[in-house]
Amino acid sequence: MAATVISGNQVAAEIRAELTEKVKDLKAKRGITPGLAVILVGEDPASVSYVTGKAKAAQEIGILEETTRLPADTSEADLLKLIAKLNKDPKFNGILVQLPLPKHIDENKVLYAIDPIKDVDGFHPVNVGKLLIGDPYFMPCTPHGVQQLLVRSGNDPAGKHVVICGRSNIVGKPLAAILLQKEKGANAIVTVVHTAAKDISYYTRQADIVVAAMGRPNTITADMVGDGVVVIDVGVNRVNDPTKKSGFRLVGDVDYEAVSQKASAITPVPGGVGPMTITMLMVNTVRASEIQNK
Numbered sequence: 001m002a003a004t005v006i007s008g009n010q011v012a013a014e015i016r017a018e019l020t021e022k023v024k025d026l027k028a029k030r031g032i033t034p035g036l037a038v039i040l041v042g043e044d045p046a047s048v049s050y051v052t053g054k055a056k057a058a059q060e061i062g063i064l065e066e067t068t069r070l071p072a073d074t075s076e077a078d079l080l081k082l083i084a085k086l087n088k089d090p091k092f093n094g095i096l097v098q099l100p101l102p103k104h105i106d107e108n109k110v111l112y113a114i115d116p117i118k119d120v121d122g123f124h125p126v127n128v129g130k131l132l133i134g135d136p137y138f139m140p141c142t143p144h145g146v147q148q149l150l151v152r153s154g155n156d157p158a159g160k161h162v163v164i165c166g167r168s169n170i171v172g173k174p175l176a177a178i179l180l181q182k183e184k185g186a187n188a189i190v191t192v193v194h195t196a197a198k199d200i201s202y203y204t205r206q207a208d209i210v211v212a213a214m215g216r217p218n219t220i221t222a223d224m225v226g227d228g229v230v231v232i233d234v235g236v237n238r239v240n241d242p243t244k245k246s247g248f249r250l251v252g253d254v255d256y257e258a259v260s261q262k263a264s265a266i267t268p269v270p271g272g273v274g275p276m277t278i279t280m281l282m283v284n285t286v287r288a289s290e291i292q293n294k
């Protein structure tokens, strides 16, 4: 039987509607407008597209958003100066530096420079550490979005075996930390598999829920999963497609056609995890404004 399609567009719209109401309330009752500063260095096409999406979502929800676009040859020192200025600017409750950064800039140095109370990406070591000890302040947006997709589609991970493929700092590692928490909507048994595994399918076949986050197209195939599995595809890969005006189309890390014949539920690409990432950034920005105005 074909799988239920978990629509990230639908879940994201639901959360954005809740946020829009909350922002209206914050403005009317307390005179607070949540503010988000986004920094984009260079012109990587995927990054430009994400940043544009962030600005649009913020505008729709009523969040003040300002994007600073800097040339690719911006020095690390100048970027750090801008972050220091934004850390002090009360207009902005959240600061996000779009990754990846050009090679000549030390990414860690930049992420460490953001005030943890404005770190709406949840990448600062203070926030990574707080999440790991079960006292999260901001949770990273993509893995937080994955959790919300599971919970809001009726696939609560509690007590389930979740196999995460990929160990990046942006998705795999923080998702493991989120789902391990002894909390509602978490409390999962988590396995993280990565490139050192001789046979990834040995692990994925035992999963109730598979999360594909390795960044390689069509890597999770039907023979690698069990019947009735729930599949969350975090992959966003551009593959050449001359029939498209852009010259490419987006595919995930999962062989969607074949796997959806075996799974009980699956997220599509596009329209799955993608819209959730930006939505959870908005959630974090509103949360930041509430905390900073306590």
Ligand code: GUN
Binding pocket: 096, 097, 098, 099, 100, 121, 141, 142, 170, 277
């Ligand atoms: N690049 C890809 N994903 C992300 C993300 O979640 N945050 C930032 N800042 N950059 C990214």
